[in-house]
Amino acid sequence: MENPVLWTLISIQIFMGLYDTLVHHEGTERLAWRASQKLELRLHGVRNFFYALIFLCFAWMEPHGAFAISLGFVLLAEVIITLWDFVEEDMTRKLPWTERINHTLLTLNYGAILAFLAPVLWHWSLLPSAIIPVSYGWWSAMATVAALGVAIFSARDLLAAARSDRIGLADPANLAEGLPSPQHVLVTGGTGFIGRRLVEALVSSGHHVTVLTRDLRNADKLAHPVRVITNLDRIHASDRVDAIVNLAGDPIANGLWTKKKRDRIIKSRVEMTEALHKVVKRLEHKPECLISGSAIGWYGLRGEEVLTEESAPAPAFTHEVCDRWEAAANQISAENIRVVVLRIGLVLGVDDGMLARLLAPFEFGGGGTMGTGRQWMSWIERDDLIRVIVHAMADESLKGSLNATAPEPVRNSEFTRDLASALHRPAFLHFPAWLLSALLGDMARETMLGSVRVAPRRLLDRGFEFHHPELGPMLEKITGSTHAKTPRLDRQEHAVV
Incomplete structure (x- = not known):
């Protein structure tokens, strides 16, 4: 996967996701402390877990055969969770305009990543099942740091969702x-x-x-x-x-x-x-x-x-x-x-x-x-x-x-x-x-x-x-x-x- 355009798109996805997490989820919206956003937090937690797997795979592995097919299902699951998340957000809170724009850009960029990645995954899926170790230098290092970051926020969001029932307000x-x-x-x-x-x-x-x-x-x-x-x-x-x-x-x-x-x-x-x-x-x-x-x-x-x-x-x-x-x-x-x-x-x-x-x-x-x-x-x-x-x-x-x-x-x-x-x-x-x-x-x-x-x-x-x-x-x-x-x-x- 030595494609600088694809890695550039992945980098953009990482930094837009970081912006969305820090500025919106942790900053203006403070989702971790809103009991009403319990389901949204769970969706974020699962999605970030999948992102961590995807980034680690991109950084150090070339999956072939059944492993490539499995990676394809993970990418598809991420799309389904994101669509579910969009519906849940619209039903439970009013998103700032900056968050809506950022979500649109994340979606378009993710679509571009899938367009570049689809033929690569197709080729890998036709090969005998194996995981081939690879390294792409600083691209791999960046993806590893990103995987660690989204894994941390995955745990945070899932724990915050579990805490939601305990921070509900008393009967007004x-x-x-x-x-x-x-x-x-x-x-x-x-x-x-x-x-x-x-x-x-x-x-x-x-x-x-x-x-x-x-x-x-x-x-x-x-x-x-x-x-x-x-x-x-x-x-x-x-x-x-x-x-x-x-x-x-x-x-x-x-x-x-x-x-x-x-x-x-x-x-x-x-x-x-x-x-x-x-x-x-x-x-x-x-x-x-x-x-x-x-x-x-x-x-x-x-x-x-x-x-x-x-x-x-x-x-x-x-x-x-x-x-x-x-x-x-x-x-x-x-x-x-x-x-x-x-x-x-x-x-x-x-x-x-x-x-x-x-x-x-x-x-x-x-x-x-x-x-x-x-x-x-x-x-x-x-x-x-x-x-x-x-x-x-x-x-x-x-x-x-x-x-x-x-x-x-x-x-x-x-x-x-x-x-x-x-x-x-x-x-x-x-x-x-x-x-x-x-x-x-x-x-x-x-x-x-x-x-x-x-x-x-x-x-x-x-x-x-x-x-x-x-x-x-x-x-x-x-x-x-x-x-x-x-x-x-x-x-x-x-x-x-």
């Missing part, structure tokens, strides 16, 4: 217990990580939900039935709105904090909240409450200090963002509306957010502590946050600021250890503070290296029960870990309430 209707039904709820930021789950919980419990989104394409991810609008002008004075949940805002930790980015972070929150104020003023039936987002960044960077709702802030950009957002929300209380401001910690879930971005690096052994590892991380599991939001909507006596964090914050070193343990991986790397600061500037210093040790004092005083108060057991639960963690004796340091 249970998250909205205690909220009188039916409520008419307006949700801004309803297509985001938190908003999608909140909408799912409300709709599943029989409530009527209107979602404001800037991009209608994101509405495909929402539970239905739901009303979707792109402009608050669609809310008429006669519309009934019983509650507003305001979660909209430009992401704060997805890039450098340039002046333009800082302005966008603040304006997106303040202007949306002011627009909601205008809506409330014209509504004939005023909502009973506004539940508005904020963040624990309101407190600034406070080191070891335990922070409750009564604690004073320290200067920081995150404080400026949250302070202006909260001030805009509190203005709405002048309309005789109960306002609750949620100071939200790091929201953890496997399908989006900060934790989701860490799963693949940790799974491949790239996990590690940031800076000294001594900085406190105040976190909350996503479903617990949805329950906090519902609790704030239902409790008519609750108003003002509310810390939405789990009762046991952890240090970054413990977060790293617990996540690595849940994924059965080592985490021995260390990312020095100077490197993170050099790469990401103030964003790293305030969100990754800064220490904020928050206590949900008001929630606990009111008897709110967290389903996930401790980080380690929570990570094992939501990542589908196969082992149970025994309680540790070092929890006394973490208790802050």
